[in-house]
Amino acid sequence: MKTVSNCVEDILITQPYLEEALSRNIINFSALAIELTEPISKMLKKEVKPGAIMMALRRYNPPTALTNSVKMKRVIQNLGDITVRSNLTDFTVKNSETIIDNHSKILDRINQESKLFYTFTRGIHESNIIISSSLNDFIKDQLKNEKFLAIQEGLSAISVNLPQNNSKIAGLYYHFFKRLAWEGIVLYEVISTTNEFTILVEDEFVDKAFTAIKRVKS
Known part of the structure; x- marks a missing residue:
């Protein structure tokens, strides 16, 4: 069964700029949660509260930021x-x-x-x-x-x-x-x-x- 966390992950994976900004802590979690309320509610086919989405955002563990990769830095x-x-x-x-x-x-x-x-x-x-x-x-x-x-x-x-x-x-x-x-x-x-x-x-x-x-x- 799909969860709020699954939906958050699906959305962030398809929007790498958003995922990177999240990993760098330069996004307002509350504002983003409100923005994602409607699409996630549609994905789950039920009403979802912004608070649940904000918790999922805070628990989300993005992959190691590409800019912090030692190999990546060396190549660049x-x-x-x-x-x-x-x-x-x-x-x-x-x-x-x-x-x-x-x-x-x-x-x-x-x-x-x-x-x-x-x-x-x-x-x-x-x-x-x-x-x-x-x-x-x-x-x-x-x-x-x-x-x-x-x-x-x-x-x-x-x-x-x-x-x-x-x-x-x-x-x-x-x-x-x-x-x-x-x-x-x-x-x-x-x-x-x-x-x-x-x-x-x-x-x-x-x-x-x-x-x-x-x-x-x-």
């Missing part, structure tokens, strides 16, 4: 260089039997210009090419027989080099996403390799996003 302190590349375009095309062959021709051109920014991601139904805008006409010509789903210009990429053991640390990306969300920064695309993390934002957000990520590192 060892974040590598932050690199910004501007004048990028994101091409989204529908997957087809010819996309790989056409893409190979694009790779031949890229190999001749090593300083270009370029990434390629193939999903189940669509593929993305993010590339320096100087090659826009070339990309459109090479993919003229493909179905474009979206073309977005005026983008910038911010890349962060991650320590070698980053894949063993739970919640690392959460720190980036939390900071960017708090700053109201809209992410156009997210790309990652084993030891590198890249966000793609519209040019108007690039300075704010760069500062936000530097704050994570510091």
Whole structure:
């Protein structure tokens, strides 16, 4: 049988910002209990008093705060260089039997210009090419027989080099996403390799996003 404590836990798990604020003791328990009275009453299908919810909140034991994890601190302190590349375009095309062959021709051109920014991601139904805008006409010509789903210009990429053991640390990306969300920064695309993390934002957000990520590192 579901209890008030179960409902409180379910709500906090789905709202990590709220859970973190609770773990840092920066939330008014009484005010939060009143706020949660209606949703918890609906979950239990009966009237629940704010006092019962406040008791459940005070008894709630959140997982060890990510910011207090020794491993997490070590990884964040060892974040590598932050690199910004501007004048990028994101091409989204529908997957087809010819996309790989056409893409190979694009790779031949890229190999001749090593300083270009370029990434390629193939999903189940669509593929993305993010590339320096100087090659826009070339990309459109090479993919003229493909179905474009979206073309977005005026983008910038911010890349962060991650320590070698980053894949063993739970919640690392959460720190980036939390900071960017708090700053109201809209992410156009997210790309990652084993030891590198890249966000793609519209040019108007690039300075704010760069500062936000530097704050994570510091």
